[in-house]
Amino acid sequence: MIQRRKTKQIMIGTVPVGGDAPISVQSMTNTDTADTEATIAQIIGLQEAGCEIIRVAVPDLESAAAIREIREAVSIPVIADIHFDYRLAVASMEQGAHAIRINPGNLGGSEKLAKVVDCAKLHQVPIRVGVNSGSIEKDLLKKYGYPDAENPRALIESAMRNVELLEEQDFFEIKISIKSADVLTTVSGYRRLSMLTNYPLHIGVTEAGGLIGGTVKSSVALGILLHEGIGDTFRISLTRDPLEEVRVGYELLRSLKIRERGPELISCPTCGRTRIDLFGLAEAVEKHIQKMQSPLKVAVMGCVVNGPGEAKEADIGVAGGRGVGIIFKKGELFKKVKEDELLPTLIAELEKMEEERKKTSH
Numbered sequence: 032m033i034q035r036r037k038t039k040q041i042m043i044g045t046v047p048v049g050g051d052a053p054i055s056v057q058s059m060t061n062t063d064t065a066d067t068e069a070t071i072a073q074i075i076g077l078q079e080a081g082c083e084i085i086r087v088a089v090p091d092l093e094s095a096a097a098i099r100e101i102r103e104a105v106s107i108p109v110i111a112d113i114h115f116d117y118r119l120a121v122a123s124m125e126q127g128a129h130a131i132r133i134n135p136g137n138l139g140g141s142e143k144l145a146k147v148v149d150c151a152k153l154h155q156v157p158i159r160v161g162v163n164s165g166s167i168e169k170d171l172l173k174k175y176g177y178p179d180a181e182n183p184r185a186l187i188e189s190a191m192r193n194v195e196l197l198e199e200q201d202f203f204e205i206k207i208s209i210k211s212a213d214v215l216t217t218v219s220g221y222r223r224l225s226m227l228t229n230y231p232l233h234i235g236v237t238e239a240g241g242l243i244g245g246t247v248k249s250s251v252a253l254g255i256l257l258h259e260g261i262g263d264t265f266r267i268s269l270t271r272d273p274l275e276e277v278r279v280g281y282e283l284l285r286s287l288k289i290r291e292r293g294p295e296l297i298s299c300p301t302c303g304r305t306r307i308d309l310f311g312l313a314e315a316v317e318k319h320i321q322k323m324q325s326p327l328k329v330a331v332m333g334c335v336v337n338g339p340g341e342a343k344e345a346d347i348g349v350a351g352g353r354g355v356g357i358i359f360k361k362g363e364l365f366k367k368v369k370e371d372e373l374l375p376t377l378i379a380e381l382e383k384m385e386e387e388r389k390k391t392s393h
């Protein structure tokens with residue numbers, strides 16, 4: 032049983048973060064934010080996949096100006112990600128950003144930061160203090176050295192220094208992240224940070240890599256932290272379509288039994304006994320179930336040796352034979368169909384099950 036660390040709760044739009052709120056899954060768009068059509072389309076795809084908070088880069092005033100139209104077209108809160116230019120932070124909040132992510136120390140001094148904080152108070156916008164290993168102040172690097180797993184102090188002190196800059200201005204609606212591209216530095220950094228503060232923590236590994244490398248790195252680091260009760264919201268950073276980030280995020284939460292969303296696919300790795308195109312079938316089923324919300328177990332198995340056992344345990348399952356498939360529902364033999372009818376039959380049944388769930392949950 033995971034014991035969650037107690038943190039303060041803040042609101043990102045309508046989504047609570049911290050305290051006893053569910054650990055939320057975030058992503059970040061990779062469109063040009065000023066291209067509202069592309070950005071909105073990407074966010075809508077992400078929210079359908081379960082993304083709960085979206086961050087958009089705001090590198091210029093055109094991007095800040097686009098936030099109004101974006102937030103009105105989507106249903107999840109929008110965080111504006113800003114570096115260096117306090118005017119972009121102010122403009123983003125004036126345009127309705129639900130939160131901003133800044134590094135308070137790099138906005139150009141206390142007067143500029145005061146303007147940002149005044150605007151955040153006026154619009155009731157929380158601030159994520161986001162520090163990265165690559166952007167630590169020179170004096171901290173000199174004092175502690177570049178952060179690593181043994182000594183992540185530069186990262187932590189940088190975050191706490193930036194938090195203090197906000198607290199000095201009586202601002203407390205804060206969330207903190209300390210990102211590193213290194214798994215062990217991420218784990219030791221957040222462990223220590225969580226002992227020093229009760230602000231909610233956004234956890235993640237930055238520049239984690241592509242689909243496989245990034246998924247492994249993020250899952251190891253975030254898996255350890257979440258299992259220790261550390262982390263209130265997260266993003267899996269991948270050099271991929273952000274939809275994959277959301278998928279990996281939910282699989283991570285599911286594997287730790289923290290949250291479930293949508294069906295779970297159980298599929299065998301295939302072997303010399305496989306007699307159907309299992310890779311193709313599993314991929315098509317996986318694609319389909321991403322849009323579903325029911326917490327069903329779906330098994331796709333290659334043969335009748337181990338297949339029926341797993342398929343029977345699932346809510347719905349398939350065991351492949353030579354050119355045919357046996358479908359089980361809730362442990363009972365449901366149908367035997369030809370291989371080319373397997374996918375449509377399975378999808379039709381899955382849709383029925385999703386509909387039934389919708390009816391019973393209303």
Ligand code: SF4
Binds near residue numbers: 299301306
């Ligand atoms: S379920 Fe059958 S086909 Fe799949 S790995 Fe096991 S034995 Fe091989």
